[in-house]
Amino acid sequence: EFWKVLALLYFPALYSPLLACAGPRHRLGYAAGTLLAWGHCGAQAWHRAQCPLAPKIHGLYSLLSHVPALLSLSLLSLWYPARLLRSLRNGDSPELRISGKSYYREYLKALLSKRDRKGSSVRIDESLSSRIRSYLLSYIYIPEEGFRIPLKLVVSVTVAVVAVYQVAVLLLVAVVPPLRIVRAGMTKDVVVLLVQFGLVPSQGAAVPGDLEQELRTARHFLWALEVCYICSLVLCCLLTCAMLLRSLGMHRSNLRALYQGAVLDVFSKAHILRPSRESLVCWMAFSSFQAAFACLGFLIQQVIFFLCFVAFTFLVVIPLQLGTSSPLFGIIRNMWPFWLTLVVAALMQHLLAHFQFLEQHSLQKEITNRRALYLVTFLLFPTNVLVGAMAAVWRVVISGLYNAVHFCRLDISLLHHGVETFDPGYRTYCHYLRVEVSQCHPLLKAFCFLLLQPGRPEPPAPPRDTQLEEGLQLMHPKHPAAGRARSRRVRARWCVAYTLLHNPSLTASRKTALADPAANGAQLGAPGP
Template identity: 65%
Template sequence: MAAAAGGISLSRLGLPPGVRTEEPMEGNGSADVRSSLPDHGFADTDLVSDWYIYDSVEPAAPQDDMFPSAIPDCHPTISPRLYHICMAPISLAVLVGLSLLLKRKRLYPGCWSGVPGLLSPANFLEEDGERGLVAAVFGILFSSLCVLVLDADPLPLIAASSQHHREYWKILALLYYPAFYYPLAACAAARHRAGYLAGCLLSWCHCVVHIWQKVDCPQSPKIYRYYSMLSYIPIILCLVVLSLWYPALLLRSFTGQKESLEKEVAGQSYCKKYLQALLSKQSRKGSSCKLDESCSSRARTYLRSYIYASQEGFRIPLKLILSLTMAVIAVYQVALLLLVAVVPTLQIVRAGMTKDVVVLLVQFGLVPSENPGGIPGDMETELGTVKHYLWSLEACYICSLVLCCLLTFAMLMRTLVMHRNNLRALYQGAVLDVFYKAHILRPSRQAVVCWMSFAGFQTAFACLGLLIQQVIFFICLVAFAFFFVIPLQSGTNMHLFKILQNMWPFWLTLIIAVIVQNLAAHYLFLEQHPLRKELTNRRALYIVTFLLFPINVLVGVLAGLWRMVISALYNAIHFCQLDISLLNRGVETFDPGYRAYCHYLKIGVSQSHPVMKAFCSLLLQPARPEGHQGLSPANVEEGIQLMQTAKAPVSGARRRQSRARWALAYTLLHNPALAACRKAALLDPAANGTQLGAP
């Protein structure tokens, strides 16, 4: 047994197979082995003896079950190819059937208007609608695309694809999956009972098949045994949401609670609530409270700026909800991939660490040794040190990943708060409060393109931001752990502390120079008056400036390093936040993320202004059938409601008239689009009936 173990040890050392390791002599077995070894340039043959002895005693380590090769391929009962072959025609039939059903009355009026077209997946520019359902469909779509990136068969309809054609199938899958999940969103956009019923059937089929596949094959050899199941969690959760949402819509359609909303203009209810909340707040503006400027209140205000709380009368646009939902799912998928790709590997390395590797690390000086000659002393102690180092790497990696995820979520929540502030400012016409120069809030070719790609930009920037943060924070945590924490625990590897100790005169000089300059600037070179401050003792100021120039150069080097570090940290943390630019003003247009956000705001404000929509809904409001108490659009527009009729209106009607007048006046005064048209009209000397006269 010892001979066999010794043979394994020598083969690990790379010795030639001709070396004889069998028939050890009693008492001088190791000496005979050493005598039979050829000269490989070892300085001391005791080192080889130590390796031989340790390997002969060490038991063979069992194979860790976390290796992907230990997990066989699993083939579920319902294969992905069979699932897509069956569900793709069904989805297409549902989509065609709904298009024919909803447009059957328009087959004769005209040539193109009578042709049934595709149903819209969602009204992205409207505030009303099933926002959670649309977000769930987008979550299923994006999670499926994340899974196919690492899949051997990116296009499920084509199995066993070759490595040469796999990239082409991935590009085709980018077009296939949106079409495959398109009916799940279109069934809700139809706003018909048949669409709700079809949505129930489709969502139930998708959900049952995905759950069946994961229960049938919970483990897979890809990356990590449970990676496939964990990566499908967002898909299953979104499908469960759809499976509950569509039956609720179907039941609500039978109870009649949705009929009144379908008869209204899209987004009309939200615009009325927004205008009502805005007008009701105008009366309370006079009451002002004293602001508390304490540190605790400022800290609470700062923390509150990162927490989105709903406000009365305001609703976040659907496109922003979709972009942030996709960003959260992207962060989950990237964090899961980073976790399962590194942590199990570190655990395998730590569990399989042998004394041979410890000897090698000691020889290179990566592990401290008690023997100053470099030959390992107590192998158990040094092996524990190496395992502690690997555990520290694992802890630093997990802590940095958790920190990056929390920072990314905080920045995404901050995006909600900033977007609400920007929208409310643009609704009021305060363009310069959002942009550094005046912008015309109207659609353009570039604005439409940026609006379409905004959600994709937000998702991609969240992924890249998480990767950059993980690299930076992992390096910082490892440096802090191995240069500060571990040396303080073990008392070894105190190189950094020795360097800082030897440089104490340099640090003391810089600190004293900075303190002296601040004290001199406050007490000697600055003359303070009750209303102003002036420079004084200018000759002494010039002398001190000249004498401290070399020291200020050294201070500038440290300040430059700090500027580089703080700029890298700030840009890495705010990389996923598109509402701010990472470049200076004047070159903000070179930031593609910020440019897409600015154009997205332009499209949103110009096409979805709630005050403008409330104004249009008042103009399009039909006449009330009961009596003459209601207000017709013509009366609202021309002011006939101000005339006294034969029958005096009751107090309730008078209040409705006053409310309608104030609503119209507010929309005309504060709508940015109308204000621009009004200013252009006022430049005409003959505007509003004014005739040109002789000077």
């Protein structure tokens, strides 16, 4: 058991040197990363080709389950040599080692630009097709100029997609091949049992010699079950990926709002965006939580949609194909007075409310015929109880489907606003945002890079005339242009520092030491007696 626990650290310890080679941004690191990437990629390919236990699960499972690892290692095998060649060509200058410097400059330029945004004008008379198009486009993450999603969010979504892929492959291999084996080995003796239990319809006597039609029907049922399983699996994969892409758009909106200081636009109540012990723990566990929630939500969706597909297929599609009566159709046909009563009651209430109980005045509507309204309310109470029961069933179905589909998203809470802190996924996401915004504010880093920029090199002084007097040679005349340039540079840096200190949207991004007067350059007075 101890070795099983230590096995959880095997892959992080194995691949951590490969990822650490990109940290120094030096040619030696890129060279080591190239060798490690090539070695890992070759070892994975050789292991997949020579593994003797691969066919025990399924012939293609070993290959399909390692496709993400092979693709990632192949990408690193190309990325490290490209970075190495770029480093050899341009050199290891300190400017190139600063991560994200160009992005922070672009963010500052986009923030200070005076261009009108394309989405500033909103059309009131928007058509239905354009609204549907905009709703569908909201599930597709489109990069915007001047804003970049943090790397940890991209890695978290990628890891979640890979984890869902692994679970989908495992579910596919665990169910579909056994179903095919059962369908191929179906015999008439098994069909007799199915006919006796009423699972397969029979045209005549259940004699083993006269069950050819029943045997074909049983195999057709198993084939339909396999199709339902594969369709539900594909639908769950598409829904999970769509929800993860939608969460990227929500991440961008939340980060942009927090960068601007609009805390109440993201959280239900005001929060201080400073790191804490719980925030750091949630920041470390965010990617793992995203993968775990995505896999569990995928399993829940698979169970729900598989049952829905099976119910629709065996209660609607197959009875229509075979020309037999469906139990669902029989229930609906026998309960037609109930459904007619509900429809008539709902329609009558809407008509009475529109024509008898509301009276149009100049600018508003007023309630009229109050005695008749009370009488109709009392008479329709039992009928409305039945309508309420149907509405309650519909509420359970809708809430279950909504929660199952959105279970993989950590940026929204599945609980009410008052008790959303009991949602561990949403609480982890909120603490992650606190750490990300307080430590990686792009505007703060852009101004810091402006402060760290070296001044412009002064032009070389002209050669002095050797015929001048010795006293003039000993003089050091001051250049007024250089003094003015230096004063402008000092003034600009003081303006940047003043902006960093007094911008309210950057208050949570500053270090807490800046609140000390001594840290800001003020002199402390003598302590009082």
